[in-house]
Amino acid sequence: MLISPFGDILKAFRKRKRLSQRALADLLGVHRNTIWSWEQGNYLPEGKSIVLELGRLLELSEAETRQLLEASLTALSPHWSVPYQRNVFFTGRGALLDQLHQHLHTDQAVALTQSYALYGLGGIGKTQIALEYAYRYALEYSAIFWIEGETVESILASLGRIAGHLQLPERGDSDRQRMVAAVQHWLTTNGTWLLIWDNVEDPELLQHFLPPARQGATLITTCRSSLGTLAHSLELSPMTLDEGAAFVLRRAHLNKEMRSDESKPHPSEWGTAQELVKVMGGLPLALDQAGAYIEEAGCGLSDYLQRYQQQRAPLLGRRGTLGRDHPHPVTTTFRLAYEQVRQQHSLAADLLCLCAFLAPEGIPEEIFLDGTAASEGTADPFVTDLYQFDQAIVALRNFSLVQRQSETQTLSLHRLVQVILQDQMSERDHTQWQQRVVHLLNAAFPPITSDSGTEIWQPCERLLPHVMTCVAALPACLQNQEFAHLLLKAADYLDQRSQYERAKSLYQQALQIQIQLFGLEHPNVASLQSKLAYLYRLLGDYEQAEPLFQSAERVLEQALGLEHPEVAYPLEGLAMVYYEQGQYKLAEPLQQRALQIREQARGLEHPEVALSLIRLGNVYFEQGKYELAEGVYQRSLQIRERAWGQEHFRLAGPLSNLGDLYRKQGQYELAESLFQRAARIEEQTLGPDHLDVAFTLVSLADLYREWGKCKEADQLYRRAFAIFEQALGSEHHIIAYPLQGLALLFREQGHYEQSEALFQRALQIREQRLGQDHPETAQTLHDLAVLHQLQGTMSEAYPRAKRALQIRLRSLGDSHPKTIASRELAAQLEEARDIMQD
Structure with a gap:
């Protein structure tokens, strides 16, 4: 805080009160030259009581009186033995x-x-x-x-x-x-x-x-x-962004006109100053060093940030010429603390080195306490002796180098501690600690399996930021098989949490490592290609997914045999690519083969068999084979109930599938009970904003729309849209489902303009993301043609109906119910158009 001279403040308050120096002196009962001497700075009031009386006479507020008192502090206490001047910054x-x-x-x-x-x-x-x-x-x-x-x-x-x-x-x-x-x-x-x-x-x-x-x-x-x-x-915590920005601007003399009561300095420098505060983690000493350098070198904040990115070690090691109150720079301060820790407790120093390569916040203690995490060829005391681990933490806390959050069993440390520790290491030590961190994380990160429930998410989420820190920092020369395993586990977790873009990036990185280690024809590479292809499929990128599935199937069949259970994954993935593109005749035999392989390899009651049954049921459903679909859906539900009980989130899939089937057959009450049960299970186990919840909500909204419960349908469509948009973005093909549902709802309510706008947006998304000839594109065209028919615009209705019919003939066949519906609609519109032309 900058404190203006007492005389200047007194003069400003006196003039505001419109009093002369002599008038104020008379009111105060002092010599007429006293006020002049105070304002000139020749001397100050002798005590607090006189300053308080000045505040009363000048009618100052409490804050203004405090300001005047602070400015008079040269008088200080009767006994004052403080060896430092006040910090004007x-x-x-x-x-x-x-x-x-x-x-x-x-x-x-x-x-x-x-x-x-x-x-x-x-x-x-x-x-x-x-x-x-x-x-x-x-x-x-x-x-x-x-x-x-x-x-x-x-x-x-x-x-x-x-x-x-x-x-x-x-x-x-x-x-x-x-x-x-x-x-x-x-x-x-x-x-x-x-x-x-x-x-x-x-x-x-x-x-x-x-x-x-x-x-x-x-x-x-x-x-x-x-x-x-x-x-x-x-x-004492680091400075906030605002505090730090104000401080560094003052210290660098870049905003000399700033007053102590201003919340923000000049806006032209404010954003850059805040960025510097973030980089320095709000550490006042580091910001003081930065300000001193900027002042002495005459550069700007942006220049300093650029230099820091290129030469952070010398900048952090430079205190400046006037650092008397704290003569050591940041680098020396932290290095001396580390050396003292190393002398007192070597285990504590090792722990700090490990923490230097993790995310600075929320470091789970289980990373160091997992008994399986001993580094190869070395003893690892972290995993064998809890008392020694506690003593290591004590040694680090004695220097405030780490903070321990007992309620979450996590550690944290300042990012500059990490930076300086890394900069002080030799290349060999740097490599050793990075490898050790990867080993510890890989041992601690639980694998995701087909049997995994939501209980595994919490430990995965605790470890994920630290995995991502390794991903960002680990050089290519250290990216080995163990690192690839860690990437795979993290990607599997992100996939299960529907964070597909993040998962895709990790799968891609792991795949590159595997290819470098084993070559393109290795089964490990093929299995990973299947995982990545699944992500591409989920993201609607079929051009990337199809060749990856085909390559994986070929390699696995050659390496493991035609009936190996690993072969079922790319087979089923390829079937789903065809299914989602409406090529059901291609999808059905692939899905049937995948089911047969799993039944033979895993047994009739295995959860993987249930998954294959659901996917086969979907192919049957879209082809109008409802009895076949119902049979496999029921069987998949029974397998999962026997395997996981009545409340497992994986029951929601067959429940929703059955609900869609019964809705299609007009059994609304039965369908509603199934959808509601599925939504309740998913919300309780996955959370209210999970993608699976949104899919179930769309299905329930479709039911309510057909059932005439328009208010309930509207709310569910909007909620599902919000979840999809938050997770996938506004242009993903999945977004078209709630848009299409809302468009149908508005059409049925007679809100034609709103309905058309939503149909057009859904059509644009599906044409761009799924293609011009996709069955879902045809569905939007068909429903939009019906809207134009209701509006009486036959010139727009007929071309859309005709195009929908052509797509459905190619993808669904002549006898599919949807093809028949489009044929009837096109015929009606053609007849109506001919009548109008006559």
Whole structure:
């Protein structure tokens, strides 16, 4: 916070009140030249009472009076022994200073509540906050003393300075214990003082030198997260984006006109300053270094950010020429802390090195405690001794290098700690720790199987950010088979959570590693091609999916045999590609073969058999073979109920399929009960915003629309659309389903303009994503033709109906119910057109 000179503030308030210097002096009862001297800066009021009286006479608000008081602090306390000047660039931290004042103000009745410790990482700003507190509230204490608490010598030197300031008889005593006892006696017999212990490393020293009975307040700064019964601890967090941006602009002298009460500096630099704060993780020391460099070099914020990206190590290691209050740069500060940790507890140092290559927040402790995660050829104490693990955490917390969240059993650390640790490592150490992190993550990440339920999602989600950190940072030379396995497990999880684009990226990366290791003709490569092809299919990219499935089928058949269960995956995937493109005659034999392979290899009651039955049922359903479809749907439901019980999320698939079938047959009440059961199971197990929930909602909305329950249908279509759009984007072909449903609903309600707009959007999406000749494109054309028929625009209705008929003849055949419906519609429209022309 910048504090303007007392005289300038007084002059501004006086002129606002429209008082002359002499008039104010008369009101205050002082010599007429006194106000002039104050405003010139020749001297300041002698005490707080005079400043408060000025505030009353000038009718200042509480905040304005506080501002005037702060500006008068050169007068300070009667006993003032603080070796540092006030930091004119101090910014923000208002809430914390208020909290400290609430705990440490002189009206506190219970002495034990007046000892508080600010703790946090080196460079986080502990000393500067303590210094600002001393200056800001100096008038409230009878004495303020500062003790350098790092070593015995620094403590004794500080106490000697205090004894000299107090003019104690023992101030020059050669027996330093007598001098210490004299200072302690003064503190015991006097009250309303503030004692600041800065940079305390050893709590035993603090306990030894504190007075036994305290009549004042004690503020401690330390890296240790706990001082036991000596003080309450308050953790100091990094600066917020706004605080940090304001600070670095002030420190770099890029916004000199900024006032202390402004929330944001000049907007032209604000965004860049915030970006710098993000890069530095809000660490005040790092921001101070950046500001000093910008000031000294005369470059701008953008220039500094560019230099940082290219040469971060020298910049973090450069303190600047005027860093007296904190002479060590960030690099030295953290390196010294790491070296002390290494000397005290080697396991703690190893743990910190591992954390340097993970995401900085939410590091799960199970990464280090999994007994299967011992590195090959080395002992790994993390996985064998919980007590030693706790002691390692203690050593790191003593320097605030990590934070431990006991409720979530996770660790976190500052990103600059990670950066500096990595920069200080040799290339060999860098490689070793990265490989070890991959090994630990791979051991901890649970595999996703066909039997996996939602209970596996939580441990996967905890580990996922750390996997993605490895993905972004691991060099190609270290991307081995173990890393590929880790990528596959993470991709399988993302696939199950319907995060298809993220999963696709990991599958692609894993596939490239596998190809480099084994070549294109290896079964591992083929199996992975199937997984990636499934993702392409889900994303509507059939041109990519089909050749991958075909290649995987060929390789697996040659390597494993025609009846191997692995062959069923690409067979079924290829069948689904054809099914979703409306090529049901191609899809049916492939799906039947995949089912036969699984029944022979897995047994008739295996969950994989149930999946094949569902997909075969879908092919039957679209061809109008309803009895066959019902039989396989029922069988798949029974297999899954026997395997997983009545409430497993995988029951929703056959339940919804049966619901669609019964809806098609007009059995609405039966269909409704099945859809509602499916939706309830999915919402409870997958969450209300999962894609599977949205598909079920569309099916239920279709039922309500046909049933005449328009309000319920409208709500469900809109909710499904929101879920799809959030997960897949606004142009994915799946989006067309709720759009088509809403268009039909509006058409049936007579809202033709709204209906046409939705049909047109659905048609555009399907033509672009599925193709001009897809059965779903034909469905939209058919329904749009009916709308034009209702509107009486036959010139638009007939071409759309005719085109829908042509697509359905090619894809569904002459006898399919949908083909028959399009033929009848086209005939009606042609007849109506001919009548109109006559």
